[in-house]
Amino acid sequence: MSERATRRTIILVPYLWLALFFLVPFAIVAKMSLSQVATAIPPYVPVFGLADGPAGWFAKARELSLDNYGVIVGDRLYVDAFLASLRIAAIGTAILLVIGYPIAHAMARAPERWRPILVMAVILPFWTSFLIRVYAWIGILKPEGLLNELLLGLGLIGTPLQIANTETAVLIGVVYSYLPFMVLPLYATLERMDRTLLEAAQDLGCPPWKAFWRITLPLSLPGIVAGCFLCFIPITGEVVIPDLLGGSDTLMIGKTLWTEFFSNRDWPVASAVAVLLLVILVGPIMVYQRQQARQMEAGR
Amino acid sequence: MEPPERPARGAFAPWDEPAAQPLVVFDGVTKRFGAETAVSDLTLAVYEREFFALLGPSGCGKSTLMRMLAGFETPSAGRVLLAGQDLAGLPPHVRPVNMMFQSYALFPHMSVEKNIAFGLEMDGRPRDEVGARVAEALRMVKLEGLAGRRPHQLSGGQRQRVALARALVKRPKLLLLDEPLGALDRKLREETQFELMALQERLGLTFIIVTHDQDEAMTMATRIAVMDKGRLAQVGTPPVIYEAPATRHVAGFIGEINLVEGTVSGCDGRRVTVATAVGDLTVADAVDSVAVGQMVAVAWRPEKTRIVRGGEAISNGRAVISGTVHDIGYLGGRTTYHVDVSGLRLKAAVANAARSIERPLGTGEAVKLAVAPDALLLLVR
Numbered sequence: 128m129s130e131r132a133t134r135r136t137i138i139l140v141p142y143l144w145l146a147l148f149f150l151v152p153f154a155i156v157a158k159m160s161l162s163q164v165a166t167a168i169p170p171y172v173p174v175f176g177l178a179d180g181p182a183g184w185f186a187k188a189r190e191l192s193l194d195n196y197g198v199i200v201g202d203r204l205y206v207d208a209f210l211a212s213l214r215i216a217a218i219g220t221a222i223l224l225v226i227g228y229p230i231a232h233a234m235a236r237a238p239e240r241w242r243p244i245l246v247m248a249v250i251l252p253f254w255t256s257f258l259i260r261v262y263a264w265i266g267i268l269k270p271e272g273l274l275n276e277l278l279l280g281l282g283l284i285g286t287p288l289q290i291a292n293t294e295t296a297v298l299i300g301v302v303y304s305y306l307p308f309m310v311l312p313l314y315a316t317l318e319r320m321d322r323t324l325l326e327a328a329q330d331l332g333c334p335p336w337k338a339f340w341r342i343t344l345p346l347s348l349p350g351i352v353a354g355c356f357l358c359f360i361p362i363t364g365e366v367v368i369p370d371l372l373g374g375s376d377t378l379m380i381g382k383t384l385w386t387e388f389f390s391n392r393d394w395p396v397a398s399a400v401a402v403l404l405l406v407i408l409v410g411p412i413m414v415y416q417r418q419q420a421r422q423m424e425a426g427r
Numbered sequence: 428m429e430p431p432e433r434p435a436r437g438a439f440a441p442w443d444e445p446a447a448q449p450l451v452v453f454d455g456v457t458k459r460f461g462a463e464t465a466v467s468d469l470t471l472a473v474y475e476r477e478f479f480a481l482l483g484p485s486g487c488g489k490s491t492l493m494r495m496l497a498g499f500e501t502p503s504a505g506r507v508l509l510a511g512q513d514l515a516g517l518p519p520h521v522r523p524v525n526m527m528f529q530s531y532a533l534f535p536h537m538s539v540e541k542n543i544a545f546g547l548e549m550d551g552r553p554r555d556e557v558g559a560r561v562a563e564a565l566r567m568v569k570l571e572g573l574a575g576r577r578p579h580q581l582s583g584g585q586r587q588r589v590a591l592a593r594a595l596v597k598r599p600k601l602l603l604l605d606e607p608l609g610a611l612d613r614k615l616r617e618e619t620q621f622e623l624m625a626l627q628e629r630l631g632l633t634f635i636i637v638t639h640d641q642d643e644a645m646t647m648a649t650r651i652a653v654m655d656k657g658r659l660a661q662v663g664t665p666p667v668i669y670e671a672p673a674t675r676h677v678a679g680f681i682g683e684i685n686l687v688e689g690t691v692s693g694c695d696g697r698r699v700t701v702a703t704a705v706g707d708l709t710v711a712d713a714v715d716s717v718a719v720g721q722m723v724a725v726a727w728r729p730e731k732t733r734i735v736r737g738g739e740a741i742s743n744g745r746a747v748i749s750g751t752v753h754d755i756g757y758l759g760g761r762t763t764y765h766v767d768v769s770g771l772r773l774k775a776a777v778a779n780a781a782r783s784i785e786r787p788l789g790t791g792e793a794v795k796l797a798v799a800p801d802a803l804l805l806l807v808r
Contacts (some may be wrong), residue, residue, distance in 0.1 A: 330524075402638045
């Protein structure tokens with residue numbers, strides 16, 4: 128095999144992987160989203176079979192339609208779920224940035240021998256199951272939970288706060304769960320920053336707080352972008368946190384999808400929701416990818 | 428001994444005038460980092476319009492001294508004064524001092540123009556003034572066409588000039604330069620040395636430069652402070668440092684030198700005779716007073732040595748040392764001979780004044796080295 132052919136084969140492997148485990152499943156989902164729900168196994172029509180032959184396939188292809196998308200767009204429930212997801216993701220990401228930035232900044236400024244331990248501390252929660260950690264928040268937030276017990280005990284409140292099963296609980300869960308995804312990319316950029324730049328700024332008459340806005344913040348922008356997208360994208364499609372902490376009031380699209388698929392057994396509508404979610408998130412994902420690529424190029 | 432004058436700087440010697448007020452004073456300054464002492468009880472005065480060099484090997488405390496002046500380090504003891512004002516408690520951003528960093532520390536997210544304008548903007552200067560002064564600074568460092576570039580789009584030499592312009596644009600009373608030419612290649616470094624000198628003289632500013640490069644210090648400085656382990660080994664004009672080094676360390680650090688240990692055998696006023704492994708050497712004008720029997724060193728510069736064939740006669744009054752040529756370094760402008768004399772290797776440098784392709788002396792040849800008594804130095808410390 129020539130070197131060129133070898134190189135092509137090597138490049139081909141990830142593409143094959145993508146085709147097999149992303150493109151093919153996506154095509155199946157996309158096709159399903161154009162089908163109609165039916166009481167059958169699988170629960171939709173048409174089902175293409177090898178025995179149909181070209182003529183059969185053509186006939187069945189004519190049964191496919193965009194009706195499910197019409198249903199979703201026309202139904203306030205779905206639209207609201209999409210909007211709520213985007214809103215919760217945006218608010219959650221904003222809170223994460225405000226909490227995560229000072230943490231990352233402090234970590235990057237800590238003495239060098241402390242830094243690995245601090246990074247360890249940020250990653251530590253991953254050692255326990257995500258599900259268990261979210262469950263733990265129910266114990267903290269429920270009316271007779273730890274938080275209310277504490278506040279009641281301290282006499283700060285008279286009646287228990289209703290936090291569980293609200294959007295606030297979802298935000299708390301989201302912020303708690305995604306904090307490492309915000310802190311780590313921020314820490315990576317801040318830690319890499321040349322400290323003498325701040326000295327130079329001060330030397331030129333810039334007080335430290337101003338040096339933060341003029342030097343540190345703009346130079347950490349790649350970390351901010353990375354952290355925000357790493358949080359925003361998965362939060363939008365989050366299922367477990369709204370299901371466990373949000374109760375029935377909080378409608379997020381991930382949960383809606385779950386309900387359509389498993390409770391209503393309406394696979395075509397669920398598929399259409401999944402396709403729409405992907406379409407909505409493709410924009411931010413592409414912005415994120417471009418930013419990462421540009422950073423790689425600029426990385427000297 | 429009177430310090431020989433630098434022709435270029437003429438009569439500029441405020442350090443010799445008792446009435447002159449120094450611009451910068453380090454008064455008994457000590458700086459400790461944990462158990463380590465970086466600067467030890469150091470006292471030093473630098474005068475206005477000086478081009479002052481802090482010279483020493485890495486870790487000698489020269490950078491710490493500069494960082495205390497800029498405000499990035501606080502002295503553990505002693506005072507640092509600028510124009511008579513104690514700088515204690517003044518944070519870096521209010522000190523009328525600017526620094527050019529060794530790494531240049533250019534802001535990577537700002538254009539050349541924005542980098543230079545930064546200090547003026549911080550002072551709240553009006554927009555027109557900032558624009559005019561930035562343009563002037565760009566002209567000064569010959570970077571007019573590159574105002575819109577980002578630092579990573581510039582060459583090393585261009586970055587160096589941006590850093591210089593950024594540090595100079597505020598017209599500080601005092602400019603600190605931390606190894607400003609360290610990252611440049613040799614040819615560019617030499618050119619830049621003369622540019623810096625011209626600039627300093629034209630603007631009438633005071634420069635303090637930190638360097639480990641003795642040639643750089645010798646070329647540019649009005650005075651040099653040679654530092655060793657947190658202390659000042661000697662402060663003086665480049666000719667004083669070179670021709671009258673105070674200690675073995677200074678003598679060895681600046682330029683090449685022959686150094687022979689010995690015992691004082693005779694003492695007649697400033698005329699001191701020392702018994703050494705290469706014979707008796709008589710120093711004509713010893714600065715330090717010594718006693719017979721004291722351990723001292725006699726030193727002399729290779730270029731102040733005459734070298735002749737073993738058989739040739741040498742005029743009277745010179746110390747004569749016989750040896751054999753070990754090897755010869757031909758450098759074009761001069762030739763360096765390494766001569767073995769009773770277990771020591773001495774150096775002699777001869778200027779190649781005449782145009783000749785033949786070598787006058789060969790390896791292994793018996794030679795005589797001759798040094799005039801007034802070229803010999805007596806080093807006690």
